[in-house]
Amino acid sequence: MAPIALSHTEVHSAPATKTIKLKGSTDDDPSGVAHNTLPGPLKYGGSLEKYPHFEVTPSIGREFGSDLQLSQLLKAPNADDLIRDLAVLISRRGVCFFRAQDLSQDEMMQLQKKISALAGQPKHSDMCIHPVSENTGEMGAKTQLISAEMQRKGGGIMRLHDDVSRWATRAYHSDVSFEKVPSDYSMLKINVLPPSGGDTQWVNCYDILDKMSPSMLEYFKGLKAEHNANFFHQEAANHGRTISKTMVRGNPLNVGDDLSARHPLIRTNPVTGWNALYYSYGFGGRIQGVTYDEHVMLREYLTQLCMNNFDCSVRFRWEAGSVAIWDNRSTLHSATFDYAEERRGDRASSIGELPYLSSSATTKSEGLQAEGVKW
Ligand SMILES: [Fe+2]
Structure with missing residues (x-):
């Protein structure tokens, strides 16, 4: 089995909401370059219900067949309505899957930009540029080529874990998320597949909150965690590269060579108005404002929450031409590194808003109950 690898591409308030003062807060955005522009959560208009689909699990994931071609949504006269609904659907279901898509790289970029813009992307945010991504797809630095062959040669945007846990789930x-302003949505299209293996898994971090007691959730609402990817300096050095100190990576706040950020542990998704656990274990996860010993215990608890609750996860088996689009604010994901053959695809990620926690947000289950719907 191949060594575990980690793939990468990812306090303010939405205008109508109020923020909670967070312990350990260091992120600041006085100039407002990273504020989501939505006045409040978006309603799903139902325009995609006419396409055949099913909910992959009750918790997370919806799959569409080839009747829905993402390329056609872009060309439709009501493209904005359709793609706004698509953004809402992705944010509510965590991830959506689309089989047998003819979407080109250029259309991937167009669609990703539209999804993010219609979901309130700050006007200063743009497509994600990975700090160590040198090998890119035909679209340049704003799409990333995912390639197992490139990984074996020591390039691309993957990190080989040579002296850490071999638990597959450690790559979630x-x-x-190490950026001050991390990704809102990512899109992956797989074009070349191994005969077996290479599935991707996602965890629904909204539903994880229902596994906590209310008092524990309240405690976590006051905390931040560090997301640290400074290991990329060594990764870059291994290949004769350096991390640029001046390149702006998708938002004016994402600049410099310190690849770390402190984000609220419980984060509000502006599209749904629901809170989710925002804990990227693959990026270290040092919890702020507590002792190291307390951090270790809390980290273990949060990690087990995500790893053990398979009722909050979905596993997707790719076919050539499959596309997945997910909301990075409310899900974790990991590839499954159980194959030796080539697995290749293109990914487009966009940068969203500075993470925040709104005091008017609810859990997903509270939100659904108030709306009287199942998802
Ligand atoms: Fe990723």
């Missing part, structure tokens, strides 16, 4: 992460 949210894309570029």
Whole structure:
């Protein structure tokens, strides 16, 4: 089996909400370059219900067949309505899957930009640029080529874990969460597959909150965690590269060579108005404002929450032409590194808002109950 690898591409308030003062807060955005622009959560208009689909698990994931071609949504006269609904659907279901897609790289980029923009992307945010991504797809630095062959040669945006846990679940992460302003959505299209293996798994971090007692959840609402990817300096050095100190990576706040950020442990998704656990174990996860010993215990608890609750997860078996689009604010994901053959695809990620916790947000289950719907 191949060594475990980690793939990467990812306090303010939405205008109508109030923020909670967080312990350990260091992120600041006085100029407002990273504020989500939605006035409040978005309603799903139902425009995608006409396409055949099913909910992959009750908790997370919806799958569409080839009747829905993402390329056609872009060309539709009501493209904005359809793609806004798509963004809402992705944010509510965590991840959506689309089989047998003809979407080109250029269309992937267009669609990713539209999804993010219609979901309130700050006007200063753009597509994600990975700090060590040198090998890119045809679209340049704003898409990333995912390639097992490139990984074996020591390139790309994957990190080989040579002296850490071999637990497959240790690679769970949210894309570029080490950035001050991390990713809102990511899209992956797989074009070349091994005969077996290479599935991707996602964890629904909304539903994880229902596994906690209310008092524990309240405690976590006051905490932040560090997301640290400074290991990329060594990774880059191994290949004769350096991390740029001046390149802006998708938002003016994402600049410099310190690849770390402190984000609220419980984060509000502006599209749904629901809170989720935002804990990217793959990026270290040092919990702020507590002793190291307390951090170790809390980290273990949070990690077990995500790893053990398979009722809050989904595993997707790719086919050539499959596309997945997910919300990085409310899910974790990991590839399964159980194959030796080539697995290749293109990924497009966008940068969203500075993570925040709104005091008017609810859990997903509270939100669904108030709406009277199942998902
Ligand atoms: Fe990733």
